[in-house]
Amino acid sequence: MNPSAANEDYSDRTINRIINASKKLGCDGWVVANVYPERATNASDLDKFNSELVDENVRIIMDFLIQNKITEVWGAWGNLGHPSLVQGRDTLLSFFKESGIRVYSFAPLTKWGQPVHPLNRSVKQNISENGKIYLTI
Structure with missing residues (x-):
């Protein structure tokens, strides 16, 4: 779920955190x-x-990852509550597993086993190459 209004001209706090981590x-x-x-x-x-919708979303994401030879992604969805979000995540993770794409977090997983959202300030996130914690999918 992304309630943000961020786009190519405007970034929000989550996108700013991603930009800083990337730098x-x-x-x-x-x-x-x-x-x-x-x-x-x-x-x-x-x-x-x-x-x-999910099939098209997964196809676009997987095409991009495969075309760009990306084998690792930063998972940062936090705890999802709505069934549509959970089913979308599970479908995407299934394709990641099938394609050998690893998912990591920069903080210990939530107590529900999910990667921490970038804005979660209650958990110390180690944004570094060796700060990666990999999910088992």
Whole structure:
């Protein structure tokens, strides 16, 4: 879920955190993808799960990763509550596993086993190459 209004002309706090992490890691760019391609400020406003939306979302993400030979991604979705978000994440992770794409976090996983969102300030995040904690998918 991304309630943000960030776009190519305006960044928000989450995007700013990603930009700063990318700079610290010496990256020359970054791409943000959502586990479910619908935006709502409140999860309760999301529509019922739409498998066609998820299939298209996963196809676009996987095509990009494969075309750019990307084998690791920073997972940062936090704890998801809405069923559409959970199903979108699970579908995407299934394709990651199938393609050998590893997912990491810069902080210990939440007690529900999910990677911490970049804005979670209650957890110390080690934004460094050796600060990576890999998820088992």
